[in-house]
Amino acid sequence: MSKIILSSAIRGAHKIVDRVEGxxxxxxxxxxxxQDVKLPNTxxxxxxxxxxxxxxxxxxxxxxxVIEMCRDLLPEVPSEEAWLPYLGPGLDAGMAACFAYDVEEALKYLEDPCPYLPMKEDPEDTDPDIWLGAADDVILRKRGVEFVDGSAPGFAAVVGAAKDVETAVAIAKELQEKSIYVFMAGPNPNGVTFAEQLKEGGVQLGWNTRLVPFGKDVSAAIHALGFATRAALTFGGIKPGDFKGNLLYNKYRVFAFVLALDEVDDEKYAAAAGAINWGFPTIADTDIPEILPTGVCTYEHVVSNIPQEEIVSKAIEVRGLKITITKIDIPVSYGPAFEGERIKKDAMHVELGGPKSMGFEFAYSKPLDEVEDGKFTVVGPDLDDVEVGGLLPIGIWIELAGRKFQEDFEPILERQCHHLLNGAEGVLHIGQRDIVWMRISKKAYEAGFRLKHFGTILHAKMHNEFGAIVDKVQVTIYTDEEKVKELLAVARNTWHERDNRLADMTDETTETYYSCTLCQSFAPTHVCVVTPERPGLCGAYNWLDCRASYEINPHGPNQPIEKGETIDERLGKWKGVDEFVGPASGNAFESFAAYSIMEDPMTSCGCFEAIAACLFAANAIMVVDRDYTGDTPCGMPFSTLAGTVGGGLQTPGFVGISKFYIGSKKFISAEGGLKRLAWMPKALKEQLKDLIDKxxxxxxxxxxxxxxxxxxxxTTEEEVMAFMSEVGHPALEMDPLM
Amino acid sequence: MAFSAVSEKYSGKMREMEIGTGDKKVVVGGQATMPFCTFDGDYPHRPVIAMEVYDVVDPEWPAAVVDPFKDVINDPVAWAKKNVEEYGAQMICLQLASTDPNGENRSADEAAALAKEMASALSVPLLVWGSGNVEKDADVLSKVCEVCEGMNLLVGPAVEENYKKIAAAALGYGHNVVSQSPIDVNMAKQMNILISNLGLPMEKIIMEPSTGALGYGVEYTYSVMERISLAALSQNDEKMQCPMINDLGKECWKAREVKLTDEEEPSFGPDMEKRGVLWEAMTAFDMLLAGSNLLIMRNPKAVKLTEQLISELM
Structure with missing residues (x-):
């Protein structure tokens, strides 16, 4: 397939170079x-x-x-019989076309009158024409900063024209809403340009509206690549001539793409091939051959036959561009200050879910093309359809898609609903999964808040906070009782599967563990090593959480650890873990044993849910949690123990743990695991009954x-020992702890 | 047998940061040992004090920090010149307190124009500090960067919520950035990584670990700075090898102990000026001993005491 494109591109490049030579x-x-030739002020x-x-x-x-350089780059036009060319020669041809265009455009500044409005940011009505030509260095710096700080996520180079003025305006508006710059150059086969269509549609053009008309000819598209190239020189510290550095800078930092509207001829193919060098893919509305495999661009290179109505969202997907939403478009205030807000019965417009009805929220992922970003639907009665103080069932159904999304992230995003929805003024949210209970205040209702705004909030916040893994968010709100019932059953099935998924993972079959050094702020030498069977001691971070946290924030406190060669299977020691722990603890520790309380136990920060401690005389261990304030058989209450164990120390005989870990196969398994456990507070024991029984x-x-x-x-060791002999505790028969 | 001193060896060293251009240039950082341990390794540059100038002065300021500037307190450029000419300031820190939306809410353009006027008028380099309002600082400081293109100023503080806009402008227009983090060694490192990921070289970043005055958390700041130094020097952690700055003047002069009169608290004695000066100088000493390379200070006498200490230690 790509042979057709690349042959066209090579033919087109030859044509361009020949013409420019003339x-x-x-x-x-x-x-x-x-005669001097230069672009304005650069x-x-x-x-x-x-x-x-x-x-x-x-x-x-x-x-x-320059023409000589072009000729060096230009490959022969391939014959019909040859299997070649592959991508390489096509890219070279594209680059040759770009060099030639660069010259062709510079020569325009010698024409009289000059077809461009040099040094102008916006065309005015009094100007003879709309075309701005190359950006000067002042514009480059001012606008380039926006590309660096992310306030402009990228640019779209639009070549050709939309099918009509309305569509052109719609495409431009959609790009503007996403803060993407639109660089326009070149007509369709009938001589119509996108920029002129916008002008006809009454749209203000220029750098200040981010709709930049470069030039009437296709060659003016080179100003987009010129802008990108100069951005790398200015902001990336790339040296002139370092083509590799320049092109890679653009691939990874300038999120640009080409929109080819209407027919694509050989010359446009050549220009598109040129743009691929910078990592900028082409998205076309016509049925041209595609180049799909990843290679030079981050994802696909040429994607075609996309209806003009969908071309912007497809382009964003293909380029892997991340959208941030600066303002959440809802009629009430939004912020962390409203998270703790309560809505009393008499202040409430409606209650959703809760004990008197059904309420659930559910997030899951689907393939990219099955999720429509920013689509919010309400199925069933909305807030206008209930009497004040009324009750509705609720099902919040969130469909997610992302290039880097993994199924394991679903529960993590689902859990965000609570704090995301609570941030809206006049919205109360309690619970998760199938125990969701919400209230909406009269004030919020009167301000115009409706159920679809749940979608607005979730969409905006998930893009902003989880943009690294989420590309598309679609939300449906169900208040129709039958529908809620039906979907709740579907969700419950999935929750069941999710719960089993982590339960089925073992440390043996997992090669990558994760660190957590979040607590180093107060316990400088502390490092948690989180494995599938040993959650973080705070109980807040299990292995999946750490992995997601790393994907979302690769520079954060959760880093992957390749466990490497096993040093001691019983103790839970791995070469990779030890190599990580050294530097990460400031060289305070050389080795960690994941499963032992006696030999190199893991350090404890201070956030542990519970502490396990040895009872040497009883040859057993005890566990005490934070909520129990009384004396314990080891002679110290929790608070004193915490002082002994915490602060990033390795204290043989003691270790900070999460409650859930007690049910794990790897719970202090080096010393015999659960069989050793002889004492714990009654409340904790009851709380963990199911885990212990299992x-x-x-x-x-x-x-x-x-x-x-x-x-x-x-609460003394003697009493515990007496109890142990009375019941025949298994620890009495086990090897001595020391 | 002759005595031979044991010397501590460090594998890393702090980066040097250049602020200002040409004759105005000052270099900070570059040390390869713990603070003032000149016997253990290279200590190429003296810590520098940037004397504060406010574009608007809080009426609650004690007399000790109003009197020395009484004649120029409403003219920031003249105040800055006085600090340099009369009090020997090596650097000036323009505090753009007036831009705070909860105060006078002066515009970014106005603030940037003042910064440019001051930078051009001075014979020493300029540090420009925002009001601390995260959103406004992004606008104000990026504008300052644009208007003062090529002057190689130091601007800040850039924090997690606004660093992109400030650092991008600093990168585009050739300035240095203060990366501020909330008394947390990991956050300090993460901020350095985030800012340098935008493309700003590490040589252009100085860390502000969040400064607490004497009696108001100075020990937390001390401990974080010490740990940053150890990570940079002992562990050769490249992401921690940026020099450090402390914005301490404003923290000291709002301390309760500095503001109380002897009528309100007889045990403090009547000499309010001495009390304030010592409060600021003591905080400065602590920060120096924790590894600071650049101090933002207010009172000329406190500055003089601190300069004396530096001279004795170097």
Whole structure:
């Protein structure tokens, strides 16, 4: 397929270079070799040529050398029989076309009258024409800063014309709303240009509206690449001539793409091939052959046959561009200040879900083309359809898609609903999964708040906070009772699967663990190593959370650790973990054992949900949690223990743990695991009954729950030992702890 | 056997930052040892004090920091010149307090024009500090960068919520950036990474770890700075090797102990000026001993005491 495109591109490039060579010769004749040529107010000469090769074109006499460079780059037009060309020669041809265009456009500044409005930011009604030509360095700097700080996510180079003025205006508006610059150049086969269509549609053109008409000819599209090339020179510290550095800077930092509207001829193919060098893909509305495999561009290179109505969202997807939404478009205030807000019964317009009805929220992912970003639908009665103080069932159904999205991120995003929706003034949200309970205040209703605004909030916040993994968010709000019931059953199935997924993962079959150094702010030497079977000691970060946190914020406190070679399977020591722990703890520790309380136990920060401690005389261990304030058999209450264990120390005989870890196969498994557990506070024991029973079954002691003493049986080691012999505790028969 | 001193070896060193251009240029940082341990390694540059100038002065300021500037307090450029000519300031810090939306809410354009006027009028480099309002600072400081193109100023503070706009403008128009983090060693590092990911070289970043005055958390700041130094020097952590700055003047002069009169608190004694000066100088000493390269200070006498200490230690 791509052979057709690349052959066309090569043919087109030959045509362009031949034509420009003719123009140079004519200019030499008319003005002489010493005639200065330059783009207005720039230190970058002809920027594409200068950026790629370091060659400075200052006079017409410098131009023939450029044609020589083009000829060196240009491959032969391939014959019909050959399988070639592949991408490489096509890209070279594209680059040659770009060099030639750079020259062709520079020569326009010698024409009288000049077809451009040099040094102007916006065309005015009094100007003879709308075309601005190349941006000068002042504009470049001012606008380029926006590309660096992200307030402009990228640019669209539009070539050709939309099918009519209305569509042109709609496309431009959609790009503007996403803060994307629109660079326009070149007509469709009937001589119509996108920029002129916008003007006809009454749209204000210019840098200030981000709709920049570069030029009437396709060659003027080079000003877009010139802008990109100069951005890399100015902001990326790239040296002229470092073509690789320049092109990579653009690939990774300037999120640009080409929109080819209407028919694409050989010349436009050549220009598109040129743009691919910068990592800028082409999205076309006509049925041209595609180049899909990833290689030079981040994702696909040429995607075609996209209806003009969908072309912007497709382009964003293909370029991998991240959208940020600066303002959440809802009629009430939004911010963390409203998170703790309560809505009393008499202030409430409606109650959603809760104990008297059904309420759930559910997020899951789908393929990119099955999710429509920013689509919000309400199925069932809206807030206008209930009497004040009324009650509705609610199902918040969130469909997500993203290039980097993984199924495992679904629950993490789903859990965000609580704090995201609570941020709206006059919206109360309690619970998660199928125990969602919400209220909306009368004031919010009167201000115009409706159910679709849940969608607005979730869409904006998920893009902004989780843009690294989320590209598309679609939200449907169900208040129709039958529908809620039906979908709740679907959601419950998925939750069940999710719960089992992590439960089925084992440390043995997982190669990458994650660190957590969030607490180093107060415990400088502390490093948590989180494995699938050992959650972080705070209970807030399991392995999946850490992985998602890393994807979302690659420079954050959760870093991947390749566990590498196993040093000791019983203790849970791996070469990769030890190599990580050294530097990460400021060289305070050399080795960690994930499963031992006695030998190199993991450090504890201070956030542990519970502490496990050895009872040496009893040959057992005890666990005490934060909520229990009384004495414990080890002689210290929780607070004293916390002082001993916390602060980033390795304290053999003690270790900070999460409650959930007690049910894990790897719970202090080096010392025998749950079988060693002889004492815990009654409330904690009751809370964890299911976990203990399940694990008890697995280790062949189904009555394990009854063998663990609580404060009711005693709070001294002697009392615990007496209890142990009475019930026949398995730890009595085990190897000594020391 | 002759005595031979044991010397601590460090594998890393702090980066040097150049502020200002030509004759006005000042270099900070570059040390390869813990603070003032000149016997252990290279210590190429003296810590520098930037004396504060406000574009609007809070009427609650104690006399000790109004009297020295009484004649120029409503003319920031003249105040800056006085600091340089009379009090020997090596650098000036323009505090753009007037831009705070909760105060006078002066525009970014107005603030930037003042910054440019001051930078051009001075014989020393300029540091421009925002009001601390995250959103407004992004506008004001990026405007300052644009208007003062090529002057190689130091601007800040850039924080997690606004660093993109400030650092991008600094990159585009050739300035240095203060990266501020909330007393957290990991956040300090993360801010450096985030800013340098935008393309601003690490040589253009100086860290402000959030400064607490004496009695108001100075020990937290001290401990974070010490840990940053150790990570940079002992562990050769490249992401931590940016020099450090402390915005301490404003923290000291709002301390309760500095503002109370002896009628309100007889045990403090009647000499309010001495109390304030010592409060600021003591905080400055602490920051220097924690590894600071650049101090923002207000009172000329406190500055003089601090300069003396630096001279004795270097």
């Amino acid at each position: 123009k140079i010769n004519a200019a030499l004749e008319k003005f002489g070799a010493d 230190a970058y000469y002809l920027p594409v040529i200068y950026g790629m090769t370091g060659y400075k074109v200052e006079k017409i006499g410098d131009m023939p050398k 694990r008890g079954e697995e280790i062949g002691i189904p009555n394990m729950y009854d063998l663990i003493a609580t404060e009711e049986n005693g």
